[in-house]
Amino acid sequence: MAEVILRDLVKTYPGGKNRATDEVSLDVGDGEFMVLLGPSGCGKTTLLRMIAGLELPDAGQVVIGGRDVTYAEPRRRNLSMVFQSYAVFPNKKVRDNIAFGLRMRGVAADEVRRKVDWAADLLQLTPYLDRYPAKLSGGQRQRVAVARAIVMDADVLLMDEPLSNLDALLRLSFRAELKKLVGELGTTTIYVTHDQVEALSLGDRVAVMRDGRIVQCDGPTAVYDEPASEFVGGFLGSPPMNFLTGTVEASDGGPKLDLGGQSLSVPAALSSYAGKTLKLGIRPEAIEVAGGDGALSGELQVLEPLGSSALLTTEVCGQTVKVSAPSTFRADPGGRLSLRLPTDACRWYDPETSLLLEVR
Numbered sequence: 001m002a003e004v005i006l007r008d009l010v011k012t013y014p015g016g017k018n019r020a021t022d023e024v025s026l027d028v029g030d031g032e033f034m035v036l037l038g039p040s041g042c043g044k045t046t047l048l049r050m051i052a053g054l055e056l057p058d059a060g061q062v063v064i065g066g067r068d069v070t071y072a073e074p075r076r077r078n079l080s081m082v083f084q085s086y087a088v089f090p091n092k093k094v095r096d097n098i099a100f101g102l103r104m105r106g107v108a109a110d111e112v113r114r115k116v117d118w119a120a121d122l123l124q125l126t127p128y129l130d131r132y133p134a135k136l137s138g139g140q141r142q143r144v145a146v147a148r149a150i151v152m153d154a155d156v157l158l159m160d161e162p163l164s165n166l167d168a169l170l171r172l173s174f175r176a177e178l179k180k181l182v183g184e185l186g187t188t189t190i191y192v193t194h195d196q197v198e199a200l201s202l203g204d205r206v207a208v209m210r211d212g213r214i215v216q217c218d219g220p221t222a223v224y225d226e227p228a229s230e231f232v233g234g235f236l237g238s239p240p241m242n243f244l245t246g247t248v249e250a251s252d253g254g255p256k257l258d259l260g261g262q263s264l265s266v267p268a269a270l271s272s273y274a275g276k277t278l279k280l281g282i283r284p285e286a287i288e289v290a291g292g293d294g295a296l297s298g299e300l301q302v303l304e305p306l307g308s309s310a311l312l313t314t315e316v317c318g319q320t321v322k323v324s325a326p327s328t329f330r331a332d333p334g335g336r337l338s339l340r341l342p343t344d345a346c347r348w349y350d351p352e353t354s355l356l357l358e359v360r
């Protein structure tokens with residue numbers, strides 16, 4: 001096991017207009033499960049490939065287990081990788097697929113057998129050891145790829161969207177299996193995904209990337225509850241965080257946010273923003289809803305039953321507000337709803353920088 005330290009990694013591909021990674025620094029602790037999350041093209045895979053040694057940075061440093069490996073060959077880094085495609089050898093049985101790396105390393109046959117049996121047992125592949133990959137399901141094939149990676153006793157496990165070729169149900173069950181497995185192994189793991197649910201579910205910490213940079217790196221609850229920017233709030237959550245634009249007004253009863261016809265009491269700390277425009281961010285499930293007019297009145301536009309909840313699309317002063325209501329909630333489109341935005345669930349953003357303001 002080992003700590004992974006990335007320092008100011010810069011990479012521009014030949015002919016590339018922008019930097020694929022732009023001075024990325026990140027410390028991944030020994031045994032930590034770090035997820036790199038972000039939209040397509042934000043540089044996640046490039047970062048992972050630089051850690052693996054499959055891509056060399058233009059500048060910056062990669063340190064694994066205290067050793068500078070920035071320019072070291074991949075096989076000198078003691079890491080294993082699992083890719084998006086199953087990447088198993090079709091002409092080798094499951095047993096030989098799992099054993100491949102160990103044999104290449106010249107490990108004794110007894111030891112190979114012991115490790116293959118161990119990994120097959122952990123990943124529930126024992127009944128399939130003598131099958132060829134063509135006779136396996138997608139999930140089983142991906143388990144073979146994971147088994148092949150974990151037998152190597154690598155210091156660091158790198159995974160690039162390992163679940164993305166699986167159907168939704170398999171993804172869900174394999175996600176939990178993977179979490180359990182990696183927890184038991186305690187191997188430092190860096191995992192790339194663009195799936196926010198996967199990121200929140202698996203990561204000890206989640207590094208959210210955008211345009212080649214890490215824009216927030218924190219525990220899953222923190223990135224979800226305290227998005228550092230509108231981008232993070234809008235990228236995490238389904239539906240994403242609501243953002244309402246308003247102007248702060250001073251009044252005798254404390255500051256208010258004027259949303260353009262209706263206003264809302266806001267924390268006293270916002271008094272210093274009187275006269276300024278701010279954005280209020282709130283998660284759809286944090287809004288309390290009831291029939292009729294209330295503190296904030298919204299017009300119901302659409303009600304979508306989603307099984308475990310109902311998703312409401314409402315309009316408040318011309319701004320769209322999504323509300324996650326109990327599945328039993330009933331109201332007719334066109335009617336008025338009372339929306340309560342609990343102060344402790346409200347986050348405040350500077351509309352110019354889109355960054356979170358430290359206000360409660």
Ligand SMILES: Nc1ncnc2c1ncn2[C@@H]1O[C@H](COP(=O)(O)OP(=O)(O)OP(=O)(O)O)[C@@H](O)[C@H]1O
Pocket residue numbers: 013014016019020038039040041042043044045046047194
């Ligand atoms: N081999 C390459 N040659 C040129 N440009 C590349 C190459 N690989 C990636 N890029 C560019 O670098 C940027 C980052 O790509 P990267 O694959 O790292 O992003 P990503 O976040 O992993 O995306 P995805 O989720 O789609 O895989 C993108 O703009 C991409 O087009």
